Amino acid sequence: MAQFNELQVFQSMQGSANARLEQSASLTEGMAAAIWNNHHDHRDYLSPTHHTLSCYLEGGRDTFRRDQPQQTGAPNKLCVLPAGHQSSWVIGNSLRLIHLYVSPAQLALTGVQLLDRDLREFDLHEGIFIDDPQQAQRFRLLSQLDWQEPSQRLLLTSLSHELLCHSLLQHNRRKACLQLRGGLAAHQRRRVQEYIDAHLDSPLSLDDLAQLCALSPYHFARMFQRSCGLPPHRYVLARRLAKARQLLAQPHLSIAQVALDCGFASSSHLHQRFRQAFAATPGQYRNAMGLGQRS
Numbered sequence: 001m002a003q004f005n006e007l008q009v010f011q012s013m014q015g016s017a018n019a020r021l022e023q024s025a026s027l028t029e030g031m032a033a034a035i036w037n038n039h040h041d042h043r044d045y046l047s048p049t050h051h052t053l054s055c056y057l058e059g060g061r062d063t064f065r066r067d068q069p070q071q072t073g074a075p076n077k078l079c080v081l082p083a084g085h086q087s088s089w090v091i092g093n094s095l096r097l098i099h100l101y102v103s104p105a106q107l108a109l110t111g112v113q114l115l116d117r118d119l120r121e122f123d124l125h126e127g128i129f130i131d132d133p134q135q136a137q138r139f140r141l142l143s144q145l146d147w148q149e150p151s152q153r154l155l156l157t158s159l160s161h162e163l164l165c166h167s168l169l170q171h172n173r174r175k176a177c178l179q180l181r182g183g184l185a186a187h188q189r190r191r192v193q194e195y196i197d198a199h200l201d202s203p204l205s206l207d208d209l210a211q212l213c214a215l216s217p218y219h220f221a222r223m224f225q226r227s228c229g230l231p232p233h234r235y236v237l238a239r240r241l242a243k244a245r246q247l248l249a250q251p252h253l254s255i256a257q258v259a260l261d262c263g264f265a266s267s268s269h270l271h272q273r274f275r276q277a278f279a280a281t282p283g284q285y286r287n288a289m290g291l292g293q294r295s
Contacts, residue, residue, distance in 0.1 A: 007101050008048035009081070010034055016041050022096075025147035028157040029277050030106025031164065035143055039094040045087050051102040051124055052081040053167055055139035062092025071129050076136040080171050082124040098143050100163055108229020109238055110164050112193075115172070125171045132170070138163050153279035155288075183227035188213045192224070200240050200263050206232060236263075241277050244270060248286055255282045 004010050004024060013019045013034070018041040024034035035057075045052075056063075060073030066088040073095065081087065083104055111122055142159045145152045184192070192212055196204065209232060210220035225231050230238070240262045247258045259270035267282075274282050 004032065004034075007032065007050055009045050009050070009052045009099065010101065012043050012045055013038070013099075016043060018091075019043075023147055025156070027147075027153075027160045028279060030103040030109075031157075031160045032101045033142065033147070033160065034099045034101070035096070036099065037094065037096050038091050041091040043089045043091065045081065045085065045089075047084050047086055048081075049083055050104070051083050051107055052079075053100040053102065053163060054079045054081070055098050055136055057096045057098060057140065057143055059093060059095035060097065063090065063095055065089055065128055068128065073129055076131075076133065076140075078127075078130040078132055078135055078139075080124055080127045080130070080167060082126055085126050098139050100139075100142075100160060102164055105230055105234070106164070107168070109235065110161070111168055111172070112228050114165055114168055122168075122172045124167065127171055130171075132166075135163065135166050135170075138166070157278050157280070184213060184223050189224075189227050196236055196239055197243075200236075200243050201261050202263060204236055204263070237273065238277075240264065241274060244274060244282065245278075245285070248282055249289060251286070255286075258282065 004014075010024070010032075013036050014021065016038065019036055019038040022035040022037060024032065026032045056073050056075050056077045058075055060075065060077065063073040064071060069090075107124070115122065138159055142156065142163070145156055145159075147156060183189075192209055195209070195212055206217045206221060209224075210217045213220055213223075215223065221232055224235070228235055244258055244262045244264075247253055247261055248255070253261075255270065256267045259265075259267045262270065264270040264273065271281055274280070274285070278285065280288070
């Protein structure tokens, strides 16, 4: 995830004399969270480059958006603020809320995997003061955890992914006036993704993937990123890590074998990448699932 000083919504809150940061943490690559207390304030969000999901934990009944003053917040109310949106808020008496910040790259990867849809075909639908008890419960559980406690990092990252997946399923929309130019055709994208998933245990080169689409490596890389929202190497790494999580659930496989089956050069390489992505080692992941460790 970008540094907090690059998150415009976070910076807007931090720039207020009345807002107080209760805690914040980078949860996983592409996602971070913060809990805020605020009162008698006004905040403006001007075209942030990241997405923000939020939930009111306490108060908020006299908080409203300037252009929609008839709607007010309340405990368990949710907001979805996509990247590029603009909004101005008036905060009345004290409130407590949680923010989940999501990078465009993480949204793209989640959308491609979850919806099997070209990135340019969907975006998050902006919404304020949404009623969704299941999602509010996830936010509350997230807020109750100790974000600095290593043993809870796995649950933190799992909850953050559940929150994002649920928002995509409930609040995505097809973009109007869609013109798919410059990216891979749908059949090309499927062919490449299926090839990647079938060869995660082998070295994958840009040349190999480009040949599947009869493109030069340069043009393939540009078109792949336009379609999937990620450069090919980051997409492959994400798929390898997803497969590693599946294989780690099989206790008869050693971590070294999982590393080889997922295309990592060694168990230490898997350890490093897994920890960067999920804030837990493969062994800690297995322990959290009650499977024990096999090195």
